[in-house]
Amino acid sequence: MSDYEVLELGPVEAWGDYVSESGTKGKRFVDRTIATQYIGVSANAVEPGEGSAAFHAHSLLEELYLFIDGTGEMALDDEIVPVGPGTTIRVGQGVQRAIHADPEGPGLHYLCIRSGGDVLKELPRDASRDPERTLPW
């Protein structure tokens, strides 16, 4: 068989129903099911008014956030960017990031794509949370 692998994430509207083995709802890591080499992807659903529990940054990974639908905001260090259908944000190393869905909106669906210039599983853990940094919403 050729070197490919298939995973059915289901329709975007249903991503919020996914519950991981550790009990996290609405965040599914494609690369925990499919053995990828360089590409990490999570499929995310955020309820209205919900979002990141804290800021986090990466020292090695580049991340690209691609918002599929919904409305909200993304905080990048001290700046806030409004996000909606098709908003795509590349985040470099060291930038503290957090996401929030508008309380009055339909929620948010987005993909977080990550890669680090090497085989993903051979990279050390490079994420750091900053629970001291106050979320701006």
Place this chain on the structure above:
Amino acid sequence: MSDYEVLELGPVEAWGDYVSESGTKGKRFVDRTIATQYIGVSANAVEPGEGSAAFHAHSLLEELYLFIDGTGEMALDDEIVPVGPGTTIRVGQGVQRAIHADPEGPGLHYLCIRSGGDVLKELPRDASRDPERTLPW
């Protein structure tokens, strides 16, 4: 300013309206606008009955195809996988691939994510088309 960059792709339903500088319609490379390091992404719209002009493979890049909506098929060497909302396919090196939207369906919207274990722009061109291989639809 922090190290991030924003691109508005617009709503998924409107991706088919995008025309590149070279005149290609419905295929937009995020990394031609945003200066990414490791991550390449194209946002794609395929009309019903349309699809890849030929098979192609990569010798270095890993690709992950994430279908957002619509119905169609993806050919991977001699196999055919039906694709629909949320179908995600990791394609390894050397696999010839092509995509086709069902003639009777609404078309297809998908993302093609690519990475090669190094700074993307420093990798040599690694794609090869196989116009001799007959498309299966």
